[in-house]
Amino acid sequence: MQPDLLLRQRQNLIQDRLRQSGRVLAADLAQEFSVSEDTIRRDLRELAAAGLCERVYGGALPVAPGGTFARRMGEAPERKAALALAALAFIKPGSTVFFDAGSTNLAIARALPDDLALTAVTNTPLIATVLVEKPEIDLILVGGRVDRRVGAAIGAKAQRDIETLRPDLCLLGTCGADIDAGLTVFEYEDAEFKRFVARGSSAVLAAVTNDKLGTSAPHRVVAATGCAALVFEHDAPADVTRPFETAGITIAHARKAHP
């Protein structure tokens, strides 16, 4: 197989991969484009020098801009990718899925396979930019005033937009998950909106990173039992996760993240 790609084309494709997958591996790219890893490394170095990606050992990550919102999205990407893979099992082809704001839900959007047909609904522009690149996804954007702290439209207008929709699944973003406090968030308006969406959905799913597990924030969205299923990390402390299981909630564990 010949390279058969101009340098700039290759670099453009690498950028696509970065945006879509949230990371690239030098070895994968080398095989895919039929060039040596040296060439890929040179590409990544140039993209990094141009501020278009961040070089890491083994590959590269999308550039993490200084913005308050986008930064959270880029933290612990491999853990969230693992969580996302586990969450995919709950997403049925052809169903309507609401993607709430949150870095874990962004990871889930990235992890969606290209051949998965869905009606996706989101109030989060950043998640929308990922979903719009997926060929088989019908994307519906929820409008309204965008709250900068949350990075998504969560006001009265947003609520009106979704009240006519009945998603089969609501992927809820959360700031804390505790068996007693339930799923909680920091912003009052955000909680109000999420609660509204959750009530309008057939099922609620939340993927929870370890740092949120067993903690609570000021505003409850739903009780723990209000979730149909939860996805935890592979190394989530068993003593914290046990109560969720005994409460009758479906629990899935992610595989170990291997970068």
Add this chain to the structure above:
Amino acid sequence: MQPDLLLRQRQNLIQDRLRQSGRVLAADLAQEFSVSEDTIRRDLRELAAAGLCERVYGGALPVAPGGTFARRMGEAPERKAALALAALAFIKPGSTVFFDAGSTNLAIARALPDDLALTAVTNTPLIATVLVEKPEIDLILVGGRVDRRVGAAIGAKAQRDIETLRPDLCLLGTCGADIDAGLTVFEYEDAEFKRFVARGSSAVLAAVTNDKLGTSAPHRVVAATGCAALVFEHDAPADVTRPFETAGITIAHARKAHP
């Protein structure tokens, strides 16, 4: 085989190939047109200098290649950045501005100074992700079904969302700008939506790259005189831009892009 083609004919065919294939190789073109590679390189250099293609080692790429939406947004960044800077002069602090889909409008969003207070409205998730990072901007997201070809919400729902808004300025994205054809785009629904927004706005502004200047697409959004102002590149051909000026449209020229 003889050359048997005039210079312009050959260059036009090269542009066709670019649009069709997404790239051209100098060697292929030389053989196809029965001229030396030197001549092809000269052609490509001229086309690139006029902003009609991007020179790369081995051939050339289109300025707006047929790749994914997000990638189109990132093409020819320095020319668009220069165009954006010139467009900023028309954006008044405190006003309400609609950002239509389009890579040039993305560049304008990026170029907004951090201390500029605006109410920004957009139907384009990618532009929204840029605007949400600007501290002084009140961002309103237009919802609805997202058209993948356009990368923005443009349906009936989107029209209802904006019909209550009366932007002071509409930054219109366009696929062609011609004195007779007016501002034109490729998609019927897109034209319908843009026309609706433009009519509801106090003023319409379009920033036009050279490759769109003097060309037309199937669907007219507004007549040329429907624009309050147009922004052209520094090296836009005077014989094409003159008619816009004589039609009474305010014209601004970008400064030379210096990479």
Add this chain to the structure above:
DNA sequence: TCCGTTTATGCACGTTTATGCACGTTAGAG
């Protein structure tokens, strides 16, 4: 018509670029 000018092209030559390979170095997992 004639002759100078412009323009498009091809060729020769030195330069730059993209890429792969060899080799020593370093990061990161166990």
Add this chain to the structure above:
DNA sequence: CTCTAACGTGCATAAACGTGCATAAACGGA
């Protein structure tokens, strides 16, 4: 700590590139 895979650097090479120059056709004014 040790070991492996990824890394950077230097170098070699072939292809692509730009430039200067020559040629020939097209053009344009006297």
